Amino acid sequence: MRAISAVVYREYLIRITSLTWIFFDLAVPLLYLLMFGVAFDKALGQGILIGGRSVSYNAFFLAGVLSMTSFGNALNQSYGFFIDRDNGILYEFLTYPMTRGEFLLGKILFQCGMTVFQSVLTIGFGAILLGITVPWHLLFFVFVAMMVGTAGWFFLLATVAFLIRRNDTFTTVINVTYFVLMFLSSVFYPLDRVPTWLRAISVVNPLTWHADVLRYLTVGIGSFESVLIESASFILFSLFSFWLAVRTLQNTI
Amino acid sequence: MIKSDKAIEVENLVKVYAKRNRQPIRAVDGLTFAVQRGQIFGLLGPNGAGKTTTIKVLTTLLTPTAGSARVLGYDVTSKPLDVRKQICVVVQENAIELHLSVRNNFRVFGRFHGLSSGEIEKRTDRVSELFDLRSHINEKGLDLSGGLKRRVQVAKTFLVDKPIVFLDEATTGMDTFNKRTTVQAIREESRKGRTIVLTTHILDEAEVLCDSVAIMNHGRLIAHGSVESVKAAGLRLLSLSLSFDQVTDSILEQIRFHNPTSIEVRNTTVDVTVREETAALDLLAAVRHHGHLLHFEITAASLEDVFVQLLDKKAGAA
Numbered sequence: 001m002r003a004i005s006a007v008v009y010r011e012y013l014i015r016i017t018s019l020t021w022i023f024f025d026l027a028v029p030l031l032y033l034l035m036f037g038v039a040f041d042k043a044l045g046q047g048i049l050i051g052g053r054s055v056s057y058n059a060f061f062l063a064g065v066l067s068m069t070s071f072g073n074a075l076n077q078s079y080g081f082f083i084d085r086d087n088g089i090l091y092e093f094l095t096y097p098m099t100r101g102e103f104l105l106g107k108i109l110f111q112c113g114m115t116v117f118q119s120v121l122t123i124g125f126g127a128i129l130l131g132i133t134v135p136w137h138l139l140f141f142v143f144v145a146m147m148v149g150t151a152g153w154f155f156l157l158a159t160v161a162f163l164i165r166r167n168d169t170f171t172t173v174i175n176v177t178y179f180v181l182m183f184l185s186s187v188f189y190p191l192d193r194v195p196t197w198l199r200a201i202s203v204v205n206p207l208t209w210h211a212d213v214l215r216y217l218t219v220g221i222g223s224f225e226s227v228l229i230e231s232a233s234f235i236l237f238s239l240f241s242f243w244l245a246v247r248t249l250q251n252t253i
Numbered sequence: 254m255i256k257s258d259k260a261i262e263v264e265n266l267v268k269v270y271a272k273r274n275r276q277p278i279r280a281v282d283g284l285t286f287a288v289q290r291g292q293i294f295g296l297l298g299p300n301g302a303g304k305t306t307t308i309k310v311l312t313t314l315l316t317p318t319a320g321s322a323r324v325l326g327y328d329v330t331s332k333p334l335d336v337r338k339q340i341c342v343v344v345q346e347n348a349i350e351l352h353l354s355v356r357n358n359f360r361v362f363g364r365f366h367g368l369s370s371g372e373i374e375k376r377t378d379r380v381s382e383l384f385d386l387r388s389h390i391n392e393k394g395l396d397l398s399g400g401l402k403r404r405v406q407v408a409k410t411f412l413v414d415k416p417i418v419f420l421d422e423a424t425t426g427m428d429t430f431n432k433r434t435t436v437q438a439i440r441e442e443s444r445k446g447r448t449i450v451l452t453t454h455i456l457d458e459a460e461v462l463c464d465s466v467a468i469m470n471h472g473r474l475i476a477h478g479s480v481e482s483v484k485a486a487g488l489r490l491l492s493l494s495l496s497f498d499q500v501t502d503s504i505l506e507q508i509r510f511h512n513p514t515s516i517e518v519r520n521t522t523v524d525v526t527v528r529e530e531t532a533a534l535d536l537l538a539a540v541r542h543h544g545h546l547l548h549f550e551i552t553a554a555s556l557e558d559v560f561v562q563l564l565d566k567k568a569g570a571a
Contacts, residue, residue: 088346
């Protein structure tokens with residue numbers, strides 16, 4: 001636990017050196033919702049029909065923004081490995097008295113805190129400015145889902161960062177992959193009217209699982225059973241990613 | 254619990270870097286040596302000898318391909334965390350948090366090594382005094398010169414009391430003053446019973462600092478023991494410094510006739526290294542008849558002379 005708290009302390013010290021960084025970190029999801037969401041909401045006019053219910057696009061898109069936030073935070077944090085490696089400090093860290101798992105958990109724990117702050121801001125301002133009605137009693141589970149989502153993606157992206165030695169290659173690979181994953185998921189639109197091939201791919205996309213769980217928790221769309229399966233699938237994906245990241249960190253430095 | 258009286262034991266250590274579509278590189282090839290507790294031990298060798306790879310294995314950054322390595326009795330492969338609890342390391346890379354102040358660099362390092370906040374502040378004062386970092390304590394890593402960054406990196410390891418300190422090319426980029434400070438700090442820590450393992454290209458530094466050394470080349474050990482025993486390792490090299498009123502061709506011819514291992518002419522002084530005492534005395538007698546010898550000095554060869562000789566011998570054998 002001491003080692004994990006030391007990593008969190010280090011992340012905190014680095015983050016508070018740039019208030020601009022913190023501001024944009026916190027504000028980006030909200031800006032996404034206000035600009036992208038509002039534009040689509042107006043374009044679609046009457047909102048969208050899903051599972052026999054009509055919801056505003058803003059309400060639908062809230063879960064998409066939150067799942068993108070988790071992915072974005074995980075991406076930012078995994079990109080930090082390139083900076084640490086270039087500074088040489090990564091090698092020194094790995095000689096400190098902690099396991100590789102503790103190091104990775106500490107790295108993501110701070111980012112999970114940031115994720116919860118971003119969620120509070122996004123959901124809060126979404127409710128105030130856009131009139132999105134959120135079941136407040138489920139808010140705790142939203143935060144848990146956000147943290148698990150951030151951690152799961154971080155472990156996977158960290159694995160890629162350890163394997164790819166060049167940061168420009170990493171950025172290209174991840175941007176292309178993310179682009180494909182986003183549009184092959186339920187982040188931007190409901191999947192019940194998309195072509196069968198797209199839906200078939202989407203159901204095995206962890207981004208879909210995460211967005212669906214968040215959508216159920218924020219606007220109540222989806223069935224409890226399917227959300228339960230998707231939650232379990234995402235947790236398994238996160239645990240596998242964690243195992244993979246630890247193993248890769250042990251073998252590739 | 255510390256399990257061994259030896260600080261480090263390395264047996265038949267092999268590390269092979271296998272890269273796709275490339276020939277595997279045998280960076281460490283059957284290395285065996287031991288370091289006693291409380292010693293200052295120098296791992297020496299030319300670039301690419303396998304020193305840093307050996308240090309990386311000992312500090313659990315790399316897993317060995319074959320053989321074994323133990324740090325205070327803990328195996329680096331099966332007990333890496335126990336090993337890491339016994340060590341602190343100055344890695345070859347410049348490792349400093351660029352966005353943090355020097356003070357916060359110390360704070361982070363201290364936290365990782367289990368020091369309380371009060372203890373960190375107290376030790377930061379001592380270490381920043383020792384390494385003359387007081388005036389830089391609130392500067393960010395980003396704003397420090399290369400030498401200062403290295404100084405902070407080395408200073409961090411003296412913040413904690415780990416029994417074994419690894420210094421991989423620790424004085425690289427430091428000016429003379431900082432080197433001297435670092436060398437003094439290393440000596441002091443060693444006197445407290447800490448084991449210091451260092452790699453360096455600066456053999457004079459190793460010679461004055463180390464209790465024992467191991468010389469590596471192409472991943473293999475070519476000499477190991479106390480500095481004196483390595484210097485005497487069957488080579489019996491002697492250095493002669495000969496000062497004349499002028500250095501003539503006939504003097505140089507006489508010197509070459511005695512098969513020196515090295516000759517260096519500096520104005521009216523010739524530095525020569527020869528094998529065996531008899532060769533030194535014969536050479537001295539010979540040059541006296543070919544020039545006006547003003548001054549001479551015969552000393553045991555330096556570690557650097559032995560190092561060069563050992564590497565030449567190995568290269569010749571290969």
